[in-house]
Amino acid sequence: MSQTKESRIVLPTRRKLLKASGLALASATPFFGPWAHNRVWAQSAQAKPLVIGLTMDASGQYAASGGEERLGAMMAIKEFNDKGGVLGRRIEAIHMDTETTPATGSRVAERMITRNEVAFLVGALHSGVANAISQVAQKYGCVFMNTNSSSPTEAGKDCHRTKFVWDGNGTNFAHAIVKNAIKVNGRNWVLLTNDYVWGHNTSKATRAIVEANGGKIVEELLVPQNTRDFSSYLLKLQQLKPQVVATAVGGDDIKALRQQVVQLNLQKSMAWINNQQDWPDVYGLGPESIFGVFGTTWYYRLDLPGVKEFVAGYQKQFPGMAIKVPGNVYHNAYMCTRELLRCVEEAGSTNNLAVIKKLEGRRMSAKDRMQHFDAWIDPTTHQVQQTIYMASYNDAPAEKDDIFKILANVDPKEVVDADSVKSCKLETYEATPSYQQ
Amino acid sequence: MDTLLGPLLQLAPHLANGISLGLLFALIALGFMLIVGVMETINLAHGSLFALGMYVALFVAAPKLGWFPELQAAYLALPVGTRYAVALFAAPLVVGVFGLLLELCLRRTYGRDPLYGLLLTFGAALVIEELIRLTWGSNEQQLPLPQSISGAFMLGDLIYSRYRVFASAFAILAIAALWLFLERTPYGAIIKAGAHDSEMVRALGINLSRLRSAVFALGVALAAIAGVVMAPIWGIRPQVGVDAVVPAFLIIVLGGVGSLWGAVIAGLLVGLVVGLTGAYASEWSLMSMYLLFIAVVTFRSRGLFGKKSALDA
Numbered sequence: 001m002s003q004t005k006e007s008r009i010v011l012p013t014r015r016k017l018l019k020a021s022g023l024a025l026a027s028a029t030p031f032f033g034p035w036a037h038n039r040v041w042a043q044s045a046q047a048k049p050l051v052i053g054l055t056m057d058a059s060g061q062y063a064a065s066g067g068e069e070r071l072g073a074m075m076a077i078k079e080f081n082d083k084g085g086v087l088g089r090r091i092e093a094i095h096m097d098t099e100t101t102p103a104t105g106s107r108v109a110e111r112m113i114t115r116n117e118v119a120f121l122v123g124a125l126h127s128g129v130a131n132a133i134s135q136v137a138q139k140y141g142c143v144f145m146n147t148n149s150s151s152p153t154e155a156g157k158d159c160h161r162t163k164f165v166w167d168g169n170g171t172n173f174a175h176a177i178v179k180n181a182i183k184v185n186g187r188n189w190v191l192l193t194n195d196y197v198w199g200h201n202t203s204k205a206t207r208a209i210v211e212a213n214g215g216k217i218v219e220e221l222l223v224p225q226n227t228r229d230f231s232s233y234l235l236k237l238q239q240l241k242p243q244v245v246a247t248a249v250g251g252d253d254i255k256a257l258r259q260q261v262v263q264l265n266l267q268k269s270m271a272w273i274n275n276q277q278d279w280p281d282v283y284g285l286g287p288e289s290i291f292g293v294f295g296t297t298w299y300y301r302l303d304l305p306g307v308k309e310f311v312a313g314y315q316k317q318f319p320g321m322a323i324k325v326p327g328n329v330y331h332n333a334y335m336c337t338r339e340l341l342r343c344v345e346e347a348g349s350t351n352n353l354a355v356i357k358k359l360e361g362r363r364m365s366a367k368d369r370m371q372h373f374d375a376w377i378d379p380t381t382h383q384v385q386q387t388i389y390m391a392s393y394n395d396a397p398a399e400k401d402d403i404f405k406i407l408a409n410v411d412p413k414e415v416v417d418a419d420s421v422k423s424c425k426l427e428t429y430e431a432t433p434s435y436q437q
Numbered sequence: 438m439d440t441l442l443g444p445l446l447q448l449a450p451h452l453a454n455g456i457s458l459g460l461l462f463a464l465i466a467l468g469f470m471l472i473v474g475v476m477e478t479i480n481l482a483h484g485s486l487f488a489l490g491m492y493v494a495l496f497v498a499a500p501k502l503g504w505f506p507e508l509q510a511a512y513l514a515l516p517v518g519t520r521y522a523v524a525l526f527a528a529p530l531v532v533g534v535f536g537l538l539l540e541l542c543l544r545r546t547y548g549r550d551p552l553y554g555l556l557l558t559f560g561a562a563l564v565i566e567e568l569i570r571l572t573w574g575s576n577e578q579q580l581p582l583p584q585s586i587s588g589a590f591m592l593g594d595l596i597y598s599r600y601r602v603f604a605s606a607f608a609i610l611a612i613a614a615l616w617l618f619l620e621r622t623p624y625g626a627i628i629k630a631g632a633h634d635s636e637m638v639r640a641l642g643i644n645l646s647r648l649r650s651a652v653f654a655l656g657v658a659l660a661a662i663a664g665v666v667m668a669p670i671w672g673i674r675p676q677v678g679v680d681a682v683v684p685a686f687l688i689i690v691l692g693g694v695g696s697l698w699g700a701v702i703a704g705l706l707v708g709l710v711v712g713l714t715g716a717y718a719s720e721w722s723l724m725s726m727y728l729l730f731i732a733v734v735t736f737r738s739r740g741l742f743g744k745k746s747a748l749d750a
Contacts, residue, residue: 059676060676063575063676064575064576064577067575195720221719222719222720223719224719224720224722224723224724226680226723227722227723228670228671228677228680229458229670229671229711229715231454231457231458231598231601231712231715232451232454232455232458232711232712232713232714232715232716232719232722233715233716233719235450235451235454235595235597235716236451236715236716236719238594238595238596239447239450239595252577252672252674252676255577255672255674256670256671256672259579259669259670259672260598260670263587263588263589263598263600263601263669263670264589264596264597264598265588265589265596266596269596280576283576284576284577284578285577285579286579322574322575322576323576
């Protein structure tokens, strides 16, 4: 009894190890090979798990947000598994890093569908990655939930029957913010645009709304992805002297930009608007870096029923996280995964067309989503129309993480992206391959 | 005259900014240049060691430990400037020691196909980045700066960052110090001799293994110094090393492998090109360094100062 664990371990000789391995292999062989077919049958009889493929960035420009949306999806999956899964099947999630790279997104989606036999794909931040995943998903008919990428093209010209876009898009945010900013700050604007699909299309929407409201775009500066040094842009801005700088810059780029603007004190000499500010991109930056006005779809201190419990659930499930409270990215991923699983349950099947029909036009109450207005999935574009919040830095925080001051909440009906409706041409049901796992 | 003066006045701040940017690029490339030039090893872990330098500096300047709370409180009561100076000194030291350990692993690759060294340092880069992630998390962090070098100052009617001026001046000092070390000290002479003819150096009784270790540690320490200096500009993230290793590699090839002044001139050229395109053709600003690289290497495959090396700079 007093023997220590170490003293009981007897290291086998090489010869003994080889013998034992050979014996084990020989005795195990009959259970494989000839029985493989029956083994598969037996598994399906016991209701094989429903596998969800999480296509989320763990590296690259959106790594931090990728981590948060993964937690959101996992939380929804956990809640369903605690209730016994869905359709009597346990839900399993597999995650592969999409590396904030469209080519990797395609590869991951292809692999998850063909090798891992996932029932659904969930996740995306970078619109180029989301577009790449959605093309593969549509080819096979696999339902893809784009959790957090918000280029207007995602539910516009790049829409697909199998894709559902969960985040507010650049046009929604621009509608919510631009008119008022022209009134308050002035008509001369400069656009600072991340040089990829989301940046371009968001700035395009901002430009149209600025010009429609009597404003003028003095210049548009394109910021290549992964730009770390913004000094030349900031010098140029000083020479242009705009009244408003509207940025469509995301991920690690916006973090670097915010810090460098503060170093030059430029947040005081011109008004700054960031179309959409994801929570992981601003969390921990320090109060002085959270300047200007920006859009979001959710905040952890909204005074609405269920919000406190939702935050407590996050903290209980994920203790010790660097991001102590959930933000919009987590909220979108959670809501998206939960709604998908609800639809599977309601459809009574994982068949793609049955699930798609449940999702199309679906209405979700404000209370259920912990927002100010009801949300719905537009059946013509597959984009979730949800409450848009305008926020700025909170100079009277109730606690350390209370860094946003919500300035306004905007009804989704007021910020509809009419262009997406015109440009989105969903494939017909007949042209969408049937898919079921 | 006025019509010419206007655009020139508009251009001047961008030229100055480009030079400042170039000095910082050169600082990032120095350690890489030293290791490639002397040891003929392409250290793909340069970027991760650069990032590690940032994190060690962060740990030293703003420690967050549960142990010895009173001691920690007393240390944190020191002025930020003192803690920043300690960090600037300690980070290269700690990362340099880490470099010594890495060099021990690298020894088995000497004299073999260069791919072995390349693969080993690539693997080390991944391991270091993950270690950083595990230790400090994935979130953005900030290095506290002393008041005297933070904020901005007016330059005509333009605002410029004080820290950038400090960082550029520091880069000039680091380049000068490295040049003096290589050119004016007996240790520098041994390093140069080791790169020229390692067998002869060994025959003269100099311990070549120790020499290689010292050079590798020095190169790694320089990566860490660059990391500390760049931390307030680029921000501190586990993956920030990728942003450093690519321009560093480009600069040493552009300048000519092993040439100290080649790296400095190439850094300045890259800085100017990136700075000017950022202002006048912003969508080309990152691409411009690669175009410059292609243009130079097409006509001069050894780079600008390819025949020279750090050893006869």
